Amino acid sequence: MTNKLTEICDAKRAHVAARKAEHSFAALEALAAGQTPPRGFRAALDAKVAAGGYGLIAEIKKASPSKGLIRADFDPPAHARAYEAAGAACLSVLTDIPYFQGDDHYLSAARAAVSLPCLRKDFMVDPWQVAEARALGADAILIIVAALDDILMAEIEGAAIDHGMDVLVEVHDGAEFDRALRLKSRLIGVNNRDLRNFTVDFARTYELADRAPPGCTFVAESGLGSKADLDAMAEHGVRCFLVGESLMRQPDVESATRRLLTGA
C-alpha cells in the first residue's frame, strides 16, 4: 500500500470507529431500507456504451490531496444537474472530509437533484460503511484493492451486493488486477494516478485494458481532460471514464462536459 493511501485509510478507520460508537447498526440499516432503491450504476455505463457513446462517471470534487482546493464556488446539486444535462452516465461524489473537503450531505444533495446513479467516492475500510453509504442514497461504492486484504474486500463487496449496490473495484497494476478478478464485481477501474507521487500515466490503463475479461465494464480513472484523451483510450478498447478535476475547474461545467464527450 502507498504512503498517502495508508495515511488516508488510517484516518478513515479512526473516523469509522467514532461513527460506529455514535450510530447503532440497526438504525443505519433502517435508514438504508427507507431509501429509494439503488439506481443501476454499471448498467448506466453499459447503456451509454451500447448506444455508441462513452460512459462517463462525472466526479463532484471540491479538493484533493494532490491539488488542494479545486473549486471555490462548490455547489453539488448544480454540478450534478450540469453533468446530467451534458450526457454523463453516472456521478461520483467525494464524501471524505479531511483530504477531499467532501461531505456526506454532498452525496444526498447531488443524488436528489438528478436521476443518475451515484457512487459514494470514499475510502472503504469496514463493511459498516456500506450500510452508511446506502443510507445516504449511494447506488455504488468504491473498493480500492491496494487498501484492503482479500478477506475484507470480499466482506465489503458482499455487504454492497446484499444492499443491491454496484461496486467499482479500483486497481493500479497487474497484481491488483488479478486480486480484483477474485471478487464478483465485473466493474473494474484502473487509476492512472500514482498515489505515492501523484503523477498520472495513461500507460497504466493501456497496459491492463486487454486483461479485462469478456463482459467486464472497464473504467479509466484520473488525469483525463479532453476528448482526445478519451479517444486515445478508446483506441485501446476503453470506453468508460472517471473524470473530476478537469471538469470541476471549468466555470461552465455543462459545456465542459459536453466538450469532453463530443468535442463540440
Ligand SMILES: O=C(O)c1ccccc1NCC(=O)[C@H](O)[C@H](O)COP(=O)(O)O
Ligand atoms: O485526486 C487525488 O489527488 C487523490 C489522491 C489520493 C487518493 C485518491 C485521489 N483521487 C481519487 C480519484 O480517484 C480521483 O478523484 C478520480 O479518479 C478523478 O480523477 P481526476 O479526474 O484526476 O480528478
